[in-house]
Amino acid sequence: MTTESQTAPVATPASDIVPAPAGVMTRGGMGTIIVAILILDQVTKLLVRTQITLNDSIEIVPGLLNLVHVRNTGAAFGFLNAVDLGYKQFLMTAIALVALLAIGLYAWRVESHERLARAGLALILGGAVGNLIDRASAGYVVDFVDAYWRSYHFWAFNVADAAITVGACLLILDMFVATNDVSPPV
Numbered sequence: 001m002t003t004e005s006q007t008a009p010v011a012t013p014a015s016d017i018v019p020a021p022a023g024v025m026t027r028g029g030m031g032t033i034i035v036a037i038l039i040l041d042q043v044t045k046l047l048v049r050t051q052i053t054l055n056d057s058i059e060i061v062p063g064l065l066n067l068v069h070v071r072n073t074g075a076a077f078g079f080l081n082a083v084d085l086g087y088k089q090f091l092m093t094a095i096a097l098v099a100l101l102a103i104g105l106y107a108w109r110v111e112s113h114e115r116l117a118r119a120g121l122a123l124i125l126g127g128a129v130g131n132l133i134d135r136a137s138a139g140y141v142v143d144f145v146d147a148y149w150r151s152y153h154f155w156a157f158n159v160a161d162a163a164i165t166v167g168a169c170l171l172i173l174d175m176f177v178a179t180n181d182v183s184p185p186v
Helices: 027-051 088-109 115-138 159-181
Strands: 057-061 065-072 141-149
Touching (some): 027 115, 027 141, 115 141, 141 159
Antiparallel strands (some): 065 141
16 A cells, blocks of 8 residues: 555656747757757858868859858967977867856856846857867868958958857847846945
8 A cells, every 4th residue: 555655656658848938048958059059060161161162262242141161270260270389289189178167157146037048148158169179179160251341351250250250249238228126226
């Protein structure tokens, strides 16, 4: 004879699972963004490596946008790209890994109601992981979007770089929005 308190727990049907409240971004939501950016980044880089010859260019929008295939062995915006250092691949990978870990720790501490911050951090993490994979495995990052106006070219970039930039903009926007949520000092 068993009593009610001794019975085995019953699995909760999927229909009884309560979704996260509106206005909240869960860690699962962040994970989805990270994985989506990572997949999109790696697939586009693979397509560029297999379909566009290194240093070649395909005009997409005349006078504005080309697809190119370039390799960035430096940091963001080609910084240190032309510098020839011993152990450069190791150094650039280590710096990227440390930055990724710091951002990941910060992201873990951001509250679920801070949607803009969480979305921004997820975009940054997805992009950072995508570029880190390239740096660790090949020693360079494939860049392929060449935006320009007349003779002025912006640095070539990729999906990961775009995600990092949009994520940083969301974090900045969150700082302005967050100040509106803070009560004035008493």
